[in-house]
Amino acid sequence: MTKQMYCVACPLGCFITVEYDDTGILNVTGNTCKRGIDYARTEMTNPTRSLTSTIRVIGGKRAVIPCKSHEPLPKNMMFDCMKEINKARVKAPAKIGDVLIPDILGTGIDIVATDNCD
Amino acid sequence: MKYDLVVIGGGPAGMAAALKAKEEGVEKIVILERDVRLGGILNQCIHTGFGLHYFKEELSGPEYAQRFAKQVAETDIDVMLDTMVIDIDDDNNVTAMNNRDGLIKIEATAIILAMGCRERPRGALFMAGTRPSGVMTAGTAQKYVNMDGYMPGKKIVILGSGDIGLIMARRMTLEGAEVKMVCEIMPYSGGLTRNIVQCLNDFNIPLYLSTTVIATHGRERLEGVTIAKVDERLNPIPGTEEYVECDTLMLSVGLIPENELTKDAGISIDRITRGAVVDELRATEKKGVFACGNVLQVHDLVDFVTLESYLAGKGAAKYIKNPAAFDDAVYVKTTTGNGVGYIVPQRVNIKTDEDVKLYFRVRQVYKNARVILEVDGETVSNKKKIKLAPGEMEDVTIPKEIIEKMTDKSEISVRVEA
Ligand SMILES: Cc1cc2nc3c(=O)[nH]c(=O)nc-3n(C[C@H](O)[C@H](O)[C@H](O)COP(=O)(O)OP(=O)(O)OC[C@H]3O[C@@H](n4cnc5c(N)ncnc54)[C@H](O)[C@@H]3O)c2cc1C
Numbered sequence A: 001m002t003k004q005m006y007c008v009a010c011p012l013g014c015f016i017t018v019e020y021d022d023t024g025i026l027n028v029t030g031n032t033c034k035r036g037i038d039y040a041r042t043e044m045t046n047p048t049r050s051l052t053s054t055i056r057v058i059g060g061k062r063a064v065i066p067c068k069s070h071e072p073l074p075k076n077m078m079f080d081c082m083k084e085i086n087k088a089r090v091k092a093p094a095k096i097g098d099v100l101i102p103d104i105l106g107t108g109i110d111i112v113a114t115d116n117c118d
Numbered sequence B: 001m002k003y004d005l006v007v008i009g010g011g012p013a014g015m016a017a018a019l020k021a022k023e024e025g026v027e028k029i030v031i032l033e034r035d036v037r038l039g040g041i042l043n044q045c046i047h048t049g050f051g052l053h054y055f056k057e058e059l060s061g062p063e064y065a066q067r068f069a070k071q072v073a074e075t076d077i078d079v080m081l082d083t084m085v086i087d088i089d090d091d092n093n094v095t096a097m098n099n100r101d102g103l104i105k106i107e108a109t110a111i112i113l114a115m116g117c118r119e120r121p122r123g124a125l126f127m128a129g130t131r132p133s134g135v136m137t138a139g140t141a142q143k144y145v146n147m148d149g150y151m152p153g154k155k156i157v158i159l160g161s162g163d164i165g166l167i168m169a170r171r172m173t174l175e176g177a178e179v180k181m182v183c184e185i186m187p188y189s190g191g192l193t194r195n196i197v198q199c200l201n202d203f204n205i206p207l208y209l210s211t212t213v214i215a216t217h218g219r220e221r222l223e224g225v226t227i228a229k230v231d232e233r234l235n236p237i238p239g240t241e242e243y244v245e246c247d248t249l250m251l252s253v254g255l256i257p258e259n260e261l262t263k264d265a266g267i268s269i270d271r272i273t274r275g276a277v278v279d280e281l282r283a284t285e286k287k288g289v290f291a292c293g294n295v296l297q298v299h300d301l302v303d304f305v306t307l308e309s310y311l312a313g314k315g316a317a318k319y320i321k322n323p324a325a326f327d328d329a330v331y332v333k334t335t336t337g338n339g340v341g342y343i344v345p346q347r348v349n350i351k352t353d354e355d356v357k358l359y360f361r362v363r364q365v366y367k368n369a370r371v372i373l374e375v376d377g378e379t380v381s382n383k384k385k386i387k388l389a390p391g392e393m394e395d396v397t398i399p400k401e402i403i404e405k406m407t408d409k410s411e412i413s414v415r416v417e418a
């Protein structure tokens, strides 16, 4: 069996073909670099994506502070994570790298600030 | 006031150019920025994907910008915020204004233009119908959501498949809005493939190619739009009209370099890039004035903005040390051959002692094509490309050994062979 996909690990966006059977992946072609193989592997088993959003700020100079998942999250948990992010509040000040939501929904992945806010 | 170097614009381009000039030994540098903080457009681009090439990390826009802002703060580069430049005169005197000091005159030896670009507004499109609220550029919507923290609408149609529109399709969907579709008038997408995959396909948002919005409906607030297919000449095809209910229409139909200052200063502009005509150090045709970043050519990747800005910073430093060196430059034009829309730089000083990278965009999508660089009719490089698209900037390099042999009669050209 084969599956085709675009690697989104970098802006090049290689068109990758994965050959697989019941035992797993047999061959990956079309990738320009090694990261393409890793991408294909996670995409076949547990697709993940980086999540970015904003969290409301209390008592700061701006209404919201941007944030990201420190590592990619399982793709099927995006909307559940968004609910948590929309519920959360952050007290100013905050700075880049601050953990705003630790271990979101038990994934082991933190939501961290990506900008400074006084 | 007197400065060796005045940098206009404090986005990634201005910051990188100033930092490079400092590193090259330029003493008095000032960055003039009309916004209240450094960082430019990146401050509102909260998605990740910046700096993959340059920092080998996937950073968000503000993170990328703040890395440079921090470096700037660690130097003695002056920064004037809330300060808008309004004029550059024949002798490189810069006029700016702000609330504190009113009108400011600065004598500059060299100037770097780094004003970025702005989005093409609705006025630039042909669209019939009313003018209700709810029609905005994707970048404006991005500012509303990411900086001001409010949602501009619930049911959204996006016109244009530029990266900003694609990024906003995902952002609005994650925030609970319904993004009905992205319409693209061209037969191909204007954005990066990765953005089509991550922002549309992941959320099952349809992308309709060769489709445009021909009318808007609604009195106070937008209530819907009429879309239609277009023919090869981009004219709407009668009978293909379709009404789509929506309260927001986002436009992502291209970016225009912000070159009013440049034009007023009498600097020649390339008809295609809409940026200044420059050489390999990003020197414009006006002595001592350099340009880099989105004001020179619209970039998709900030990493390339940074690299280009280092060239301009280096060029300005070279000029400040010895302006006369620029008097004996011998320029050869770069010529666009088959399939190539534009090349930056538009000309190369053959006295350079370094390899020169030519950045270009193709005019249409090609599969399994070759990119051929020729100097004086001889092939310098001939590279196979699996895919070429107007949405993605390409480059080829002229090695210095080849440039050494060139004369003022030489010809440089880049073309695509399907
Ligand atoms: C919405 C959007 C999304 C993007 N997404 C990505 C992405 O995912 N990945 C990626 O790598 N790249 C992305 N880019 C591209 C990248 O962000 C830009 O190429 C980069 O920010 C351009 O930098 P710049 O410094 O040339 O321009 P800008 O960032 O626009 O900075 C120009 C600065 O000049 C100032 N200015 C203008 N005129 C004056 C004046 N007269 N006086 C004083 N100051 C002035 C402006 O206020 C601004 O701060 C995106 C761009 C946009 C617009």
Ligand code: SF4
Pocket: A007, A008, A009, A010, A011, A012, A013, A014, A030, A031, A032, A033, A034, A035, A036, A037, A039
């Ligand atoms: S395979 Fe490598 S080069 Fe190609 S898109 Fe993926 S990460 Fe980029």
